[in-house]
Amino acid sequence: MTIYPAIDLKDGKAVRLTKGLMESAKIYSNEPWELAKKFEEMGSKWLHLVDLNGAFAGEPKNLEQIKKIRENSSLKMQLGGGIRDEETIKRYLNIGINRVILGSVAVxxxxxxxxxxxxYPIVVGIDAIDGYVAVEGWAKTSTMKATELARAFADSGVEAIICTDVGRDGTLSGINVDFTVSIAEASGIETIASGGVKDIEDIKRLLETKKVAGVIIGKAFYEGTLDLNEAFELVISY
Incomplete structure (x- = not known):
């Protein structure tokens, strides 16, 4: 299982939101590239990046900061937030992003x-509220079940699915293991858990399923409820 430390960008700063609400943003760094370096030094192989402004605007809004992160780190990077067309996909891949995440457009x-x-190397982001797909930066809920959307991408060539339980995201209330496994089973695609990771017990629970390919860690690291070094060691030893 791969651990993906997360940097969410809002107005060029690294922030975390609670349940996807922009007004809940808490700033953790004015220099996000320094965080990327720190994750690399801790042994991470990947970085999960989100352009929050872009997710709401439907176009890149933190491009200069993203470039700076890319230039200062050798981590592999996956990036989402407002990517709605092929030109944007190509732009990000051309500056060295390893794979792009398509969310709202996937619905x-x-x-x-x-x-x-x-x-191109594409990841599908499926964000759900009470099991139904959320779109437009989580501002709206669709009538489609998350598992139904996941099933639609089986055998499509998509590299992975990131599934987020929006109701838990940024709350440190624990990962929704059952939801994550349901997405993995419906799609047959590598599935990355996201939303609500609290501590090392969450990592253990995901590992025990033997069905989850990765986990995104955000607020648990920033608030100190999860020792990232311990998480890396656990995954390696499992």
């Missing part, structure tokens, strides 16, 4: 996502 235009997955 609205799944055929586009499948087409892109044939050409």
């Amino acid at each position: 609205k235009n799944p055929s586009f996502v499948k087409e892109m997955a044939k050409k």
Whole structure:
């Protein structure tokens, strides 16, 4: 299982939100690239990046900060937030992002996502509120079940699915293991858990399923409820 430390960008700063609400943003760093270096020094292989402004605007809004992070780190990076067309996908890949995350567009235009997955390294982000897909930076809920959307991308060439329980995101209330496993089983695609990770017990529970490919860690690291070094050691030894 791969651990993905997360940097969420809002107005060029590293922040964390609670349940996806922009007004809940808490700033953790004015220089996000320094965080990326720290994660690398701790032994991380990947970095999970989100352009929060972009998620709401539907276009890149933190490009300069993203470039700075890329230039100062050798981590592999996956990036999401407002990526709605092929030009944006190519722009991010050209500056060295390793794979891009498509979220809202995966709900609205799944055929586009499948087409892109044939050409580029694509990850689908499925964000859910009470089991139903959330879109537009989690500002709206659709009528589609998350497992139904996951099933639609089986055998599509998509590299992974990131599934987020929005109700738990940023709350440190514990990961929704059952939801994550349901997405993995529905899709047959590598599934990355996100939303609510609190401590090392969450990592153990995900490992024990033997069905989860990765986990995104955000607020648990920033608030000190999870020792990231301990998490890396646990995953290596499991």
